[in-house]
Amino acid sequence: MLSIATWNINSVRLRAPLVQRFLTEAKPDVLCLQEIKCREAEFPAAAFAEVGYKHLHIVGQKGWHGVAIASKRKLEPVEAPALCPKGEARVAAAMIDGVEIHNLYVPAGADIPDPALNEKFAHKLDVLARMKKEYKKRKGAGPLVIVGDLNVAPGEHDVWSHKQLLDVVSHTPVETDALDAIRDLGGFVDLARQHRPPPEKLFTWWSYRSPDWTVNNRGRRLDHVWASADLAPASRDYTIHTPCRGWDKPSDHVPVVVKLRV
DNA sequence: ATGGTTGTTACACAA
Numbered sequence: 001m002l003s004i005a006t007w008n009i010n011s012v013r014l015r016a017p018l019v020q021r022f023l024t025e026a027k028p029d030v031l032c033l034q035e036i037k038c039r040e041a042e043f044p045a046a047a048f049a050e051v052g053y054k055h056l057h058i059v060g061q062k063g064w065h066g067v068a069i070a071s072k073r074k075l076e077p078v079e080a081p082a083l084c085p086k087g088e089a090r091v092a093a094a095m096i097d098g099v100e101i102h103n104l105y106v107p108a109g110a111d112i113p114d115p116a117l118n119e120k121f122a123h124k125l126d127v128l129a130r131m132k133k134e135y136k137k138r139k140g141a142g143p144l145v146i147v148g149d150l151n152v153a154p155g156e157h158d159v160w161s162h163k164q165l166l167d168v169v170s171h172t173p174v175e176t177d178a179l180d181a182i183r184d185l186g187g188f189v190d191l192a193r194q195h196r197p198p199p200e201k202l203f204t205w206w207s208y209r210s211p212d213w214t215v216n217n218r219g220r221r222l223d224h225v226w227a228s229a230d231l232a233p234a235s236r237d238y239t240i241h242t243p244c245r246g247w248d249k250p251s252d253h254v255p256v257v258v259k260l261r262v
Numbered sequence: 263a264t265g266g267t268t269g270t271t272a273c274a275c276a277a
Binding site for chain 1: 265266267268269270271275276277
C-alpha cells in the first residue's frame with residue numbers, strides 16, 4: 001500500500017511543528033506540500049528527517065509559492081511539465097514505488113474573474129491551459145497521480161454555495177470547465193468523488209477572513225488527488241483531515257490523504 | 263453589498 005498526502009502548508013518554516021504532528025499521527029508514506037514559501041536551502045529538512053521523512057524533492061523560491069515532496073520511501077525526481085509561463089516554483093515531480101507523482105500549485109488568481117482586467121486571473125487560466133495540453137499529450141503513459149492545490153472547486157458540491165460563488169474566483173465557469181477538461185482529456189479520475197460521490201459536500205479549505213471557520217462551514221474543495229485511469233481502481237481510501245484546520249496557528253488548507261494498493 | 267485574515271517582505275504584495 002502507498003499512502004499519499006497533499007497539503008497547502010502556507011509557510012513550511014512557520015508550520016514545521018504542525019507538519020511533524022500530522023506526519024506522526026497520519027503516517028502517510030508521501031507528503032506533497034504547496035506554498036512552502038522558501039528556497040531549497042531554507043527548507044526545514046531536519047524536522048522531516050526527525051519523524052522519518054528523509055527523502056525530499058524541493059522546488060522552492062524566495063518568499064512565495066514553492067512545492068516539495070517528502071517521503072519515507074526512496075524517491076526519484078523526474079522532469080516536471082512546464083506549467084507556469086513565469087517560471088514560478090509550482091510543480092515538483094517524482095517516481096515513488098513505480099508511481100509517478102506530480103505535485104502542483106495552481107495560481108490563486110486574485111479577486112476579479114476577468115483576464116482582461118486582472119493579470120493574475122489571466123495567468124491562472126494560462127496555467128490551466130498548459131495543464132490541458134500537457135496531460136492530454138501524456139495520456140496513457142503509465143500510472144500517474146496528480147495532487148495539489150489546484151485553486152479550483154470544480155463541482156457544485158465542492159463549495160458551500162454554488163449560486164453565491166459562481167462569480168467568485170475558484171468557482172467561475174471558465175475555471176471549472178477548464179479543470180473538468182484537463183481531467184477528462186488527460187484520462188484522470190477524481191479520487192475524492194470516486195470514494196465520496198455527490199451530493200456529499202467536500203471541503204479542504206476555509207478562509208482566514210472569517211473569525212470562526214466552523215460557523216456555517218463556508219468551505220471549498222481546492223485541493224485534489226487525481227489518478228490516471230489505470231491506477232484509479234487501486235485506490236482504497238480517501239480522507240480529508242479536517243481537524244487540522246482547528247489546530248493552533250493553522251494553514252487555511254487541510255491535508256488530504258489517499259491510499260493506493262500498488 | 264462589503265469586508266474580513268495571514269505570511270513574507272521591505273516600506274506592499276500575494277493568497
